[in-house]
Amino acid sequence: MVVVSQPALDHFSPIKSCRPTSSLFNGIPMVDLSHPEASSSIVKACEDFGFFKVVNHGVPMEFITRLESEALNFFNLPQSEKDRAGPPDPFGYGSKRIGPNGDVGWIEYLLLNTNPDVFSEKSRFIFRENPQFFWSAVENYVAAVKKMAFEIVELMAEGLGIEDRKVMSKLLRDEKSDSCFRMNHYPPCPELQALSGRNLIGFGEHTDPQIISVLRSNNTSGLQICLRDGTWVSVPSDHSSFFINVGDSLQVMTNGRFKSLKHRVLADPRKSRISMIYFGGPPLSEKIAPLPCLVAKGEESLYKEFTWWEYKKSAYKSRLADNRLGLFEKTPSQ
Ligand SMILES: C=C1C[C@]23C[C@@]1(O)CC[C@H]2[C@@]12CC[C@H](O)[C@@](C)(C(=O)O1)[C@H]2[C@@H]3C(=O)O
Numbered sequence: 164m165v166v167v168s169q170p171a172l173d174h175f176s177p178i179k180s181c182r183p184t185s186s187l188f189n190g191i192p193m194v195d196l197s198h199p200e201a202s203s204s205i206v207k208a209c210e211d212f213g214f215f216k217v218v219n220h221g222v223p224m225e226f227i228t229r230l231e232s233e234a235l236n237f238f239n240l241p242q243s244e245k246d247r248a249g250p251p252d253p254f255g256y257g258s259k260r261i262g263p264n265g266d267v268g269w270i271e272y273l274l275l276n277t278n279p280d281v282f283s284e285k286s287r288f289i290f291r292e293n294p295q296f297f298w299s300a301v302e303n304y305v306a307a308v309k310k311m312a313f314e315i316v317e318l319m320a321e322g323l324g325i326e327d328r329k330v331m332s333k334l335l336r337d338e339k340s341d342s343c344f345r346m347n348h349y350p351p352c353p354e355l356q357a358l359s360g361r362n363l364i365g366f367g368e369h370t371d372p373q374i375i376s377v378l379r380s381n382n383t384s385g386l387q388i389c390l391r392d393g394t395w396v397s398v399p400s401d402h403s404s405f406f407i408n409v410g411d412s413l414q415v416m417t418n419g420r421f422k423s424l425k426h427r428v429l430a431d432p433r434k435s436r437i438s439m440i441y442f443g444g445p446p447l448s449e450k451i452a453p454l455p456c457l458v459a460k461g462e463e464s465l466y467k468e469f470t471w472w473e474y475k476k477s478a479y480k481s482r483l484a485d486n487r488l489g490l491f492e493k494t495p496s497q
C-alpha cells in the first residue's frame with residue numbers, strides 16, 4: 164500500500180480527488196454544421212444529452228491555435244505577474260478558488276467579459292501590461308465562436324419548429340448580452356497521482372447558468388459529463404472540434420424539454436489541459452421564461468418568473484454543485 168505523507172496531501176487540500184476513469188465515452192452526438200439535417204440533429208442531441216460535438220464549424224484553425232499559444236504564454240508567466248490580474252471580481256485571473264463561495268479546484272483561469280465596455284480594471288491590465296497576451300487573439304476567436312453560437316441557436320429554433328428563428332440568437336447578438344469568456348488551465352498533478360493513484364478535481368460538478376456554452380480544449384481529456392442515469396463518463400478530447408452545453412436558461416426557455424448538463428473536469432496527472440469557453444447569456448434585464456410556442460395548450464411553465472439578473476445574482480450566492488434552477492421551479496425537484 165502507498166502511504167501518503169500528510170505534508171504532501173496538505174499541498175492539495177482541500178481540493179477533492181477521485182479515482183481515474185479510463186473509459187472514454189463514444190456515444191457523444193456529433194453535429195456537422197454543414198449538413199442539411201443539422202437542425203434536427205441539434206434538437207435530438209439537446210433532448211437526449213444536453214451536449215454535443217460540432218464539426219465543420221467554420222471557426223478558422225489559425226484563430227484557435229493563436230489564442231491557445233497566447234493563453235499558454237499567459238499561464239507560463241511568473242505567479243506574481245499573473246496575480247496582478249487577480250483576484251477575480253468575477254473577471255480577471257483566478258487560481259484554485261472558483262467563484263465567491265469556497266469552491267476550489269486544480270485550476271487557474273482568466274475570466275473575461277465579452278463586452279469590452281464592461282472590462283474590469285483587471286482585465287484591462289492583462290491586455291495593457293502583458294504585450295505577450297494579445298487582445299486581438301481573444302477578439303478574433305470570440306467573434307468567430309459567437310458567430311457559430313448564433314448559427315447553432317438559430318438551427319435549434321428551426322429544429323424546434325419556431326417561426327422566428329432568431330428568437331434566441333437575438334439575445335446573444337444583443338449588444339447588452341451578458342456573455343463571458345473563460346480560459347482554463349489545469350496543470351498536471353503528477354505528485355498526487357504517484358502518491359495516491361487518484362486524479363484531482365480541476366473544476367467541480369456544475370451546470371452552466373447561461374443559454375449556451377461553447378467549449379474547445381487542447382488534446383488533453385478531463386472533461387466528464389453526467390449521463391441521465393447519474394454515471395460520469397469522460398469526453399474524448401478533440402482539439403479541432405467544439406463541444407456545446409445546454410445551459411440552465413435554455414432549459415427554462417424550452418420548459419424543460421432540453422436539460423442543462425452537469426459536467427466537471429478531472430486534472431490529468433501528466434498533461435496540462437487548456438480549455439476556452441464562451442458562455443452566451445441574455446441581457447441582464449431579459450425575462451427568462453419558456454418560449455410561448457414551446458408550451459403546449461393546457462400546459463404551464465414549470466418555472467417561476469425571473470430575469471437573467473435575478474438568476475445570476477442567485478447563482479453567485481450558490482456553490483458550484485448546487486441545483487441553482489431548483490429555487491426557480493414551481494414544483495421543486497429533488
Ligand atoms: C461557484 C461559482 C462559480 C460560478 C459562479 C458560482 O457562484 C456558480 C456558477 C459558476 C459558473 C459556472 C459556469 C461558468 O464557468 C461561470 C463563469 C458562470 O457563469 O457560472 C462560473 C462562475 C464563476 O466562476 O464565476
Ligand SMILES: O=C(O)CCC(=O)C(=O)O
Nearest residue numbers: 345347366386428438440
Ligand atoms: O475546462 C473545461 O473543460 C470545462 C470548464 C467549465 O465547465 C466551466 O468553465 O464552466
Ligand SMILES: [Fe+2]
Nearest residue numbers: 369370371426
Ligand atoms: Fe461549465
